[in-house]
Amino acid sequence: MEKTAVDDIIDSFRRSVGAYFEEEALFVLGVSGGPDSMALLYLFHILDLNVLVVHINYNKRGEASDKDQDLVEQMAFQWGFECCSIQLDSSTADIGNFQNWAREERYHFFKGLRDAHKAAAIVTAHHQDDQIETILQKVLRGSSPTAWQGMSSWDGNIFRPLLNFSKEEILHFCEVNAIPYRIDESNLQSSFARNFLRKEFSEQMDRFFPGWQQNILELQQQGGWFQQSIEWITAQISEDFVLDVHAFSELPQQLKPAILKHLLDDFNGDTSCSKAQLQELSKIEDLQTGKSLVVGNAEFIRDRDRVILQKKKEDKAWKQPITRQHLEDKYTVGGVNIRLTKGIKSRTGLYIDAEALDWPLQIRHWKHGDRFIPFGMKGSQKISDHLTNRKIASNLKEKTLVLCGSDSTIYAIIYPGPVSESAKGAISELAKCDENTTTYLTIKPTK
Structure with a gap:
């Protein structure tokens, strides 16, 4: 790997920050102590940006967890950053669902600190390998092509400046710049879906389908095309959240859930809907005038030859x-x-x-x-x-x-x-x- 690859990471990071944020912006940066987040902490250091470093200690690995925290606190101090370490009790996690619990807990604190400090963004060290795993999981779980777009570098909430770089490139960056980091040995266990994809699955795919990672990444483009198609169709059959029932009924049945999901997301932000809920909503063309279907705080109301999407009225x-x-x-x-x-x-x-x-x-x-x-x-x-x-x-x-x-x-x-x-x-x-x-x-x- 040439030295220019290291320069590419620095230049890409500088451009991303400049493209999305003001010069004096404050960031909330999650740092675990692993190579990815430590590399990101170093990038913020050499660009002299304003950062609140946040470390979550789940107390799941005993002394090793404490050493992770010590490293993050020491390097944050050495590089002139304020650091907030949060201790959690992993025994309160849902049985068999530790990763989901951990994710919810850390983002709960990230968002609270972002709001309290009026920070511009939460920053995470997701990289290209994470992106591949995310898209692959979406495909395996039967998500619609829209979800194949994966994570974005900046979604208005979370900033992910390392998405274009592989784990290998980040490890090399740490080596060249003498960035200290620790390895979480639990990431080497295959009891979690992501760890299985990183090890056994990835190794076998490399053996039988060389270059499969790039093929997975190209699904992002296909997901984007699908999203654009759904947006275009939705614009043809609706206006200002009023849906033409006749035009909707003529769509292929397989497209209807995607159209309704897009309407909901556009109306209410990213809406969490199950497949069963979307299938139920697809029946709105059969509603009688005056009847409605509700998803969260959104209500689809039938009014003769149209369906109106509006906020649900509460008593x-x-x-x-x-x-x-x-x-x-x-x-x-x-x-x-x-x-x-x-x-x-x-x-x-x-x-x-x-x-x-x-x-x-x-x-x-x-x-x-x-x-x-x-x-x-x-x-x-x-x-x-x-x-x-x-x-x-x-x-x-x-x-x-x-x-x-x-x-x-x-x-x-x-x-x-x-x-x-x-x-x-x-x-x-x-x-x-x-x-x-x-x-x-x-x-x-x-x-």
Whole structure:
């Protein structure tokens, strides 16, 4: 590898920063201590940019985790950067889903620090090998061609300046510039999907299909062409989020979910939708006038020969804080009755300890990213995972409610309709009743 390859990384980084950001911009940079993020930290150092370095210590590898943190803190100090190290307890992670938990936790802190410091961007050290793995996983999981575009260098939130460089090139960059780094040995284990792709899968693909990585990267272009085609078709059959039903009905059935997903993304930002939800939405042409379908806070309403996409209107009662005074008599909101009682009269509802709650309360629809601590567990769980585990049908998930305290803690999940004869919802470990409970908050569906 020639010396010019090292210069290419520096020049590319300089151009990317100049193209997207103001000269005095502040960045929140996640640094694990591995070669990729340490190379990125060095690039910020030699360009003398404003950076808040953030290191997440998951305490999963004992002394090795502490050595990672020490290295990041020492080099940040040596290169003149402020460093924030955050200690997490990996024992609270969802069983068998550590990587997803770790990703959610670190981005939660990255976003909080970005907002608190009014930073221009979160910066990560994703590189070309990561891009290949991302696209390949999208293909293997059956994602639409739009998703084949993979990660972008700058998406308005996360800045990834190393995407055009391979792991090998970054390691060489570290070697030439004497950049210290550590290796996380857990990345050598194949128990996670990405690690399997990096090792066994990649080695066999290199053997049987030389050059396969470049072919995967070229899917980005095909994904971009597909995206442009969907945008063009959508523009022909809709205007200002009003969809021509007749024109939509004439589209091939396979295109309809992609059109609706594009409309939702354009209307509401990047929208998380399951395949089942999109298939359900594809039936909007069969809706009667005045009827609607809801996804998150977006509502598709049929109006004769058109469908209008608009923000879902919520009853003012949803925003009304629920106080103890409200519950002296039966109080109804969102299709459920709630009240305070001194005992358990039947098993037809949910019962939680009223004294364990942070009043006033709120009942709302769950949101992606919501978590709670299930009864009998120590760690938290995503509500989306809980609903999947309980086999709540996709078309009912969006109707699921949560009971929250004034501090946003979720105390209960309220299932929509007759999920089963016995299951009306789920209670948080934080609000369970025991022998000391004197006042019960009862939640029952309206009849």
